[in-house]
Amino acid sequence: MSTIHKFDLLISEVGPRDGLQSVATTMATADKCAWIDALVAAGVQEIEVGSFVSPKLLPQMADAAEVVQHAIRHASVTIMALVPNIKGAEAAMRAGAHKITLPVSASPAHSMANVRKTPEQMLEQVRAITALRDEIAPQVHIEAGISTAFGCTIQGPVPEDDVIALAVACVQAGADESGLSDTTGMANPAQVKRLFTRLRSELGNQAGAAHMHNTRGLGLTNCLAAYEAGVRTFDSSQAGLGGCPYAPGASGNVVTEDLVFMFEAMGLRTGIDIERLLTARNTLARGLPGEALYGMLPPAGLPKGFKPHAYALRSAV
């Protein structure tokens, strides 16, 4: 799972979930599976493939179980799903997901808008879900993703003490790890470094992923700051698809292509082949014709003479 990395760091591709739930078009199941296959062929080690929510709320995710069942055929890849409640968690575990992620918002206002529960009620869900996991699928890894960890579009700033306390409470409630999400694209590198440093001092190896958005252009700088604070798992979305439908204006996950390029150029091994990642981008484009795709590396191409790991023997930042 995420705490055991085969490479220098783990890029957790969230596009098939976070990206696809945010676009109006519903991608056909076969196209989702082809995209996931292409991501696996590029060397992606972990993929969040769907969300187990009511199809009335998110029709784009109605085939989540089918997609999980397809994706888990790739034996070497961790297949994740997002679940907002125990019903979704049971469905995800029964479908065979290796890892599930629970969004737990540090902003009460955002929590109500997103999952219609207070943060305290979500902690009860964490307890119930981890108990169910112990009973029916003890091998499943459970991550709490603390959303609005760096600010909320509804309430504004979110106290850092609240964020850290909630992340710790999720682990105490049974989650295997707690990560921090910049749901709203409000984070800055100093804040990211400060919060992840605190998180790691509280939770050690149970401190989880950095999930950054690029709303104001700081997505990659925030990943770099998180890396410097010791984070080794990064969520991103191919072509920058996605965002949070309940955080107005907060569209835009970090672009996987640009993130992988940054780390590989620094000499850090992601396990991902950039050329094949661009092939997967084409597969995505075929499945979502007309959808805007983002990223700077894809149109520019790799620099002349670029060799991944060219600096691997030198120290990184």
Next chain:
Amino acid sequence: MSTIHKFDLLISEVGPRDGLQSVATTMATADKCAWIDALVAAGVQEIEVGSFVSPKLLPQMADAAEVVQHAIRHASVTIMALVPNIKGAEAAMRAGAHKITLPVSASPAHSMANVRKTPEQMLEQVRAITALRDEIAPQVHIEAGISTAFGCTIQGPVPEDDVIALAVACVQAGADESGLSDTTGMANPAQVKRLFTRLRSELGNQAGAAHMHNTRGLGLTNCLAAYEAGVRTFDSSQAGLGGCPYAPGASGNVVTEDLVFMFEAMGLRTGIDIERLLTARNTLARGLPGEALYGMLPPAGLPKGFKPHAYALRSAV
């Protein structure tokens, strides 16, 4: 000049030179002056307002002397010009520029393409120009900007030893400082940190600005890495205008709006008021109707509850 900063760091706005020389439209002199005035009103402390080159090569820069003469009325702002040779240097000094920047390329191939001189011939220019400065305008500050310092679109990788040796040679030839430019958008944060750390260990306070491009999305991460290596002067272009016409595909300076937002959000004082900077962007847009303007902060707006310097009393990254 650039070594004396009134704030935590100095944003050196290069749009009126680097941006405008790269777009097909020639902005009217009055519009350039209005844009510069709006930048000054936003608190920008240093502006590169033109290039003293042949108007046959760059007709967009034909009014450089007139623009300098307007801009230097703003007594508190450092007005810069780019010059490729001694003829341009004399014209810039006679117009009243406070600071001149000389592009000296670490890649012989790029140097020939850009200024039709080898790096060694450019060093002779630095000697001649600094001698002229001592004679006719001793108060003028001279910066050498080492271009293609992080890679070249023609020759590929550029040896780091060559870059540092050239930067040191420029200072030995009389330049007040040497900065490093990612002319081609090929830099990564580890490389930036390594090179600027070496530069500062060789040159101390005569190590100059970081001039980064956003070609592959790493512009801000490279600025962050340079900041961490001790750099305190950053070139950027409003709306990301600009690039190098002799480095194919290498368009896109770092966007001033996003860069200022990053540093201010981190609690670092740039002296620049972001709202007024957005007003200056509108002035730019009026002077260049139809031109593409870049940047993530401008469409997203400031985060709810954002206060510049909100974290000023806390330590930055």
